[in-house]
Amino acid sequence: MLQEEYEKRRVLPRHLRKPEAPETPFSYEIRDAVAADLPHIREIYNYYVTNSTVTFDEDTMSLAQWKSKYDYLRKIGMPFLVASSPSSQILGYALVSPWKQKKAYRFTVENSIYLGQASTGKGLGTALMRALLDASKQAGLKEMIAVIADRGADASIAMHTRFGFTEIGRMGHVGFKFGRWLGTILMQKSLK
Secondary structure, rough: OOHHHHHHOOOHHHOOOOOOOOOOOOOOOEOOOOOOHHHHHHHHHHHHHHHHOOOOOOOOOOHHHHHHHHHHHHHOOOOOEEEEEEOEEEEEEEEEEEEOHHHOOOEEEEEEEEOOOOOOOOHHHHHHHHHHOOOHHOOOOEEEEEEEEEOOOHHHHHHHHOOOOOOEEEEEEEEEEEEEEEEEEEEEEEOO
């Protein structure tokens, strides 16, 4: 009882309290990536390389590697998008790359979507997926493949399912990272 009374006395009266600042709404713009975005994209991706199994890369990517990838995707007309905040901070990115190098596969792509840590759980992945699907259709692409880690990527699997991707196969024990074997789930969506 005494503790409750003490706690009540510790609260300042309403007129003496500092007004609470309204929370800034999460806002962003999705646009084509430009070369100046690459250091931020590299930072986002390299976080996942060193801290997760959602990518099977074990070595971080250099800025030169990202520039080469960016130049290649631009040359062949593949969508490469970023989400940026009103202050121009890169919050996440989405891209597609050729599924295989053989010419017959030229209308089939693999998608990649990565978000900065502060941007997860806010619907940004969904917005980037929607924009990536639209941009891929506009680019004349016909099939999109998602290769998703079979552990630790439940949110990615759920999002792909919501967008109409269907599971087309699983491969077990095809990757080895952080001292354990990992598999992949393959999902596909027609863009017609």
